[in-house]
Amino acid sequence: MTKIAEVLSQPVTKKRGRKPKGDRPMTAAERAKASRDHRRFPMEGYSGKPISVMLSGDAHMALNDLIALYSDKSQKEIIDLALIHLLKLQPVTY
Numbered sequence: 001m002t003k004i005a006e007v008l009s010q011p012v013t014k015k016r017g018r019k020p021k022g023d024r025p026m027t028a029a030e031r032a033k034a035s036r037d038h039r040r041f042p043m044e045g046y047s048g049k050p051i052s053v054m055l056s057g058d059a060h061m062a063l064n065d066l067i068a069l070y071s072d073k074s075q076k077e078i079i080d081l082a083l084i085h086l087l088k089l090q091p092v093t094y
Contacts, residue, residue: 066078
């Protein structure tokens, strides 16, 4: 009887690993699809088109000034807003 009380009084260890998002763990195929989707569309509402550019010195300084001014936004958000604002000011002609 005392052995049962000792076992019941011991702290219960938690299971290892992250809890599943749904009612069951994802299969390997589901995890692979989720990973592909996350890489393709990292944020909701974005096309997922990656770009890589080298900014001029003036543009880099301007971006730094905008980052200091809008400290609650990321570089990506600032560049997005600047591009959209520029397009609204001057429609592109073909």
